[in-house]
Amino acid sequence: MLKNLVSLSFFLLFFGTFFAQQTAALTNDLLEYNKAIELYNNNQFLAAQTLFSKVKSSVTDSGVQGDCAYYIANCAVRLNQQNADLLMESFVERYPTSIKRNDAFINVANYYFESGKYSYARKWYDKVDEGSLSRAEQERFYFNNGYAYFKNKRYNEAKKYFNRVSDSEKYGSQSKYYLGFIAYEGDDYEEATELFENLKGEERYAEGLSYYQADMNFKLGKFQEAIDLGKEQYENSRPQERSELSKIIGESYFNMGNYTEAIPYLKEYKGKRGKWNNTDYYQLGYAYYKQGDYQNAVNEFNKIVSGSNAVAQNAYYHLAESYLKLDQKQQALNAFKNASEMDFSTEIREDAWLNYAKLSYEIGNSYQSVPQVIIFFLETYPDNGNNEELKILLIDSYITSKNYKEAIVLLENNKTFKNKKAYQKVTFYRGVELYTEGNYSEAAVLFNKSLKEPYDPVFTARTTYWKAESDYRDSNFDVSLIGFKQFLQSPNASHTPEFENSRYNLAFNYFK
Numbered sequence: 253m254l255k256n257l258v259s260l261s262f263f264l265l266f267f268g269t270f271f272a273q274q275t276a277a278l279t280n281d282l283l284e285y286n287k288a289i290e291l292y293n294n295n296q297f298l299a300a301q302t303l304f305s306k307v308k309s310s311v312t313d314s315g316v317q318g319d320c321a322y323y324i325a326n327c328a329v330r331l332n333q334q335n336a337d338l339l340m341e342s343f344v345e346r347y348p349t350s351i352k353r354n355d356a357f358i359n360v361a362n363y364y365f366e367s368g369k370y371s372y373a374r375k376w377y378d379k380v381d382e383g384s385l386s387r388a389e390q391e392r393f394y395f396n397n398g399y400a401y402f403k404n405k406r407y408n409e410a411k412k413y414f415n416r417v418s419d420s421e422k423y424g425s426q427s428k429y430y431l432g433f434i435a436y437e438g439d440d441y442e443e444a445t446e447l448f449e450n451l452k453g454e455e456r457y458a459e460g461l462s463y464y465q466a467d468m469n470f471k472l473g474k475f476q477e478a479i480d481l482g483k484e485q486y487e488n489s490r491p492q493e494r495s496e497l498s499k500i501i502g503e504s505y506f507n508m509g510n511y512t513e514a515i516p517y518l519k520e521y522k523g524k525r526g527k528w529n530n531t532d533y534y535q536l537g538y539a540y541y542k543q544g545d546y547q548n549a550v551n552e553f554n555k556i557v558s559g560s561n562a563v564a565q566n567a568y569y570h571l572a573e574s575y576l577k578l579d580q581k582q583q584a585l586n587a588f589k590n591a592s593e594m595d596f597s598t599e600i601r602e603d604a605w606l607n608y609a610k611l612s613y614e615i616g617n618s619y620q621s622v623p624q625v626i627i628f629f630l631e632t633y634p635d636n637g638n639n640e641e642l643k644i645l646l647i648d649s650y651i652t653s654k655n656y657k658e659a660i661v662l663l664e665n666n667k668t669f670k671n672k673k674a675y676q677k678v679t680f681y682r683g684v685e686l687y688t689e690g691n692y693s694e695a696a697v698l699f700n701k702s703l704k705e706p707y708d709p710v711f712t713a714r715t716t717y718w719k720a721e722s723d724y725r726d727s728n729f730d731v732s733l734i735g736f737k738q739f740l741q742s743p744n745a746s747h748t749p750e751f752e753n754s755r756y757n758l759a760f761n762y763f764k
Contacts, residue, residue: 285316292323301327318347322356329360344379354381358389362396370400395423398430407434425450429457433464441468458485463493466500475504495522503535511539530556534567546574562596569600572607585611589619605629606638613645622649623658647674656682660698676705680715687722696722713742717750724761733761 285307291300301324308320321343328336340360344353361376377397382390398413411434414427432447448465451457462485470478482501489497502517518536523529537552553571556564572587588611591604605628612625626646630639650659651674659678663671683698699719706712720735745751 285320288320288323292327295330297327297330301331314347315350318343318350319352321347322350322352325356326359326363329363354384357381358385358393362392365396365400370403374400374404391417391420391423395420395427398427402430402434407437410434425454425457429460436464436468439471441472444468458488460493462489463496463500466497470500470504473507475508478504492522495520498522499532506535506539509542511542514539515543528555530559530561530563530567534563537567538570541570541574544577546577549574550578560594565591565594565596565600568594569604572604581611581615585615585617602633602636605632606636606642609642610645613649622653623655643671644674647671647678651678651681654681654685656685672705673707676702676707676711676715679705680711680718683715683722684718687718687725692722692725696726709742709744710747713739713744714748714750716742717745717748720761729761736761 284303288300288303288307291297291303304320304323304327308317308324311317311320321339325336325339325343328339333339340356343350343356347353350356357376357379361373361380364370364372364376373396377393377400380393382393385393394413394416398410398417401407401410401413411431414431414434417423418427418431420427428447428450432444432451435441435444435447444464445468448461451461462481466478466482469475469481479501482497482504486494486497486501498517498520502514502519502521505511505514505517515536518532518539521528521532523532533552533555537549537555540546540549540552550571553567553574556567559567568587568591572584572591575581575584575587585608588604588608592601592608595601609626609629612622616622617625623646626642626649629636630642630646633639636642647659647663650656650662656678659674660682663675663678679698679702683695683702686692686695686698696719699715699722702715703712703719716735717739720732720739722732723729723735724732739745739750740755
């Protein structure tokens, strides 16, 4: 009996000690688990992660182990550890029945979302069972999903989620704003306007809405509305926003032809990423041009570089016009040449060629001969209303350059050139050239051609004299005698440079 009591006492003492130890260990693990939770809630993620790992390895309860694995993975996410995603996926696989499974997905997704890592957020939102979320959690889930898609420019997917919370008290206004922006980006200005109208009076959207609404009206050609909306927020806008509004207001005035008002706003624009493009320079230059401020127009047009498009062609043309107004004809010729070599606008090209040809005649051309320039224009634009004037300039250019031979070829072989008065002159001058070269017979032929077109009586008189000289040199004395007499009998003989020696030559002819 005593022996049995001793055995029982020993048994109770042994198991009592064992259970006390177990209880103490369990109590210690619970304390450390709670301490880890406290560290986690205080954002001390590395310390919390270390303690959760310690607790996980010492407990045998799978529920506690699962909770520790959940927090270990969450700490890894917040510490940007490389294996964070693997730890979270491992938790989900190893503890599929954990009540924290859906929390893991939504919390990690929300964390990545708040950190601006929208692609990562999207990956984890896809795993969430939205049906198990509370209404408030669902609204946040829908909005965050929409915004994550929005930031990745996947607007169709974004719209689906934003539409689910467009009537939400918390997320409705934000959703309408982004839905309006999506419509704006898709050029659906009617829908965008309707959505933005719902946000009127909400101060936090005022600045952005003023810009988008002004821009939409501008793109719809409602320039006055664009100006009014842009000016509403102009003074209160941030520098970047003000720059964009300046562009909208300035270009609206520009399109309305109100260049005086346009100039200060166009100048205020800072450009995309702080840099102007050719269109920006052109618009300001053209506004100066229309105001008669040609020097400033030249300054702006000359900033257009590496341009080979319609804007550049237009700019070169108006640059040339501005140079003409400033009486800088060589610079004007160069600019007209550049405009004439582009074919974005056939109208500008033709007019630039016309001015290039006229200026070439007036001041000369170092690129190519003046006749070449004029002939090219006449052949390229046979129906241009200025062609008769250019034909006269062409003949005059031949005469000025003393290229009488080519002038005769042109007049004799081209049916569109019927300028008999010019023909009278060039055949005379070519005849004098041949006479000077000692080719008297051919000279006489040219003089005869000139005499057949007696439009200018002075030139007729001069031609008569030189025809007589050619005949005399060719020993046709009887013919030359008649010619000298005809010259002296001409009422215009005294107006010619040949008159002074004519009587002497007549007397000499009598001796022959």
